[in-house]
Amino acid sequence: MTAHGSSDLLVILRHGPQGSSLLRDGLDAALVAAAFGQRVSLLFMGEGVMALVDDQQSDPLGQKGTLATIDMLSMYDIETILVEQAALEHVGLAPSDLMLPVSLLSGSILSSLPASHRVVLTF
Amino acid sequence: MRYAILLLGAPYSHQASHSALRFAQALLARGHALEAVFFYHDGVHNAARLAAPPQDERHLVDDWVALHNEHGTSLEVCIAAALRRGLLDEREAARHGKAGHSVEAPFELTGLGQLIDLGQRCDRLITFAP
Numbered sequence: 001m002t003a004h005g006s007s008d009l010l011v012i013l014r015h016g017p018q019g020s021s022l023l024r025d026g027l028d029a030a031l032v033a034a035a036f037g038q039r040v041s042l043l044f045m046g047e048g049v050m051a052l053v054d055d056q057q058s059d060p061l062g063q064k065g066t067l068a069t070i071d072m073l074s075m076y077d078i079e080t081i082l083v084e085q086a087a088l089e090h091v092g093l094a095p096s097d098l099m100l101p102v103s104l105l106s107g108s109i110l111s112s113l114p115a116s117h118r119v120v121l122t123f
Numbered sequence: 124m125r126y127a128i129l130l131l132g133a134p135y136s137h138q139a140s141h142s143a144l145r146f147a148q149a150l151l152a153r154g155h156a157l158e159a160v161f162f163y164h165d166g167v168h169n170a171a172r173l174a175a176p177p178q179d180e181r182h183l184v185d186d187w188v189a190l191h192n193e194h195g196t197s198l199e200v201c202i203a204a205a206l207r208r209g210l211l212d213e214r215e216a217a218r219h220g221k222a223g224h225s226v227e228a229p230f231e232l233t234g235l236g237q238l239i240d241l242g243q244r245c246d247r248l249i250t251f252a253p
Contacts, residue, residue: 008243021164022131025164025204029239032235121129121242121250122252
């Protein structure tokens with residue numbers, strides 16, 4: 001887990017793809033930071049884990065959705081995708097249901113994560 | 124310490140804007156510096172030039188402007204979040220063929236890069252969210 005502490009920016013995403021644009025706005029901030037050469041880690045917590053579910057539709061809602069953005073993360077060298085284990089279990093999902101490989105975090109490793117980053121943005 | 128604030132909450136809908144303003148005033152009173160407030164997500168509504176709250180309520184827009192005038196805090200508004208919510212300065216209004224503008228100085232429309240830059244330049248970047 002020491003590798004996670006080496007990034008410059010931690011973006012915490014606590015909102016799902018539907019209901020508000022906080023997830024999209026948080027992802028946009030992460031992409032811009034990565035484009036500026038910062039090393040970015042993403043932490044999906046709570047409803048935010050729903051962002052990672054594969055094969056989502058967004059057209060019926062008249063919104064663009066966030067799937068395409070999640071798809072682009074690796075192009076921006078955002079490879080550290082962290083997920084709150086309890087949040088994933090709460091919605092009955094397993095890592096194999098997600099569209100990209102993630103690291104599951106819980107307990108003291110999860111709670112010490114913000115302190116190991118110089119800048120934390122929470123959406 | 125050099126602080127910056129990221130404000131995501133809409134004024135009057137959520138506590139976030141009031142809390143951010145009170146935090147800004149408190150840190151300045153303690154002798155710290157407030158480099159900038161970055162308005163993003165629904166927080167961009169704090170830059171609405173035409174806001175006219177009842178007289179017995181705090182005028183958030185005027186209070187942000189006072190913060191700029193008295194302490195030199197820059198008031199930076201995410202341009203992408205602002206445009207889609209109808210918050211345009213004179214230049215953007217002209218560019219999009221709109222009859223009026225809803226944002227004026229000292230608020231500045233700027234990009235998310237500014238937020239990332241603030242994170243690097245300041246000792247503390249504090250988020251206020253709904």
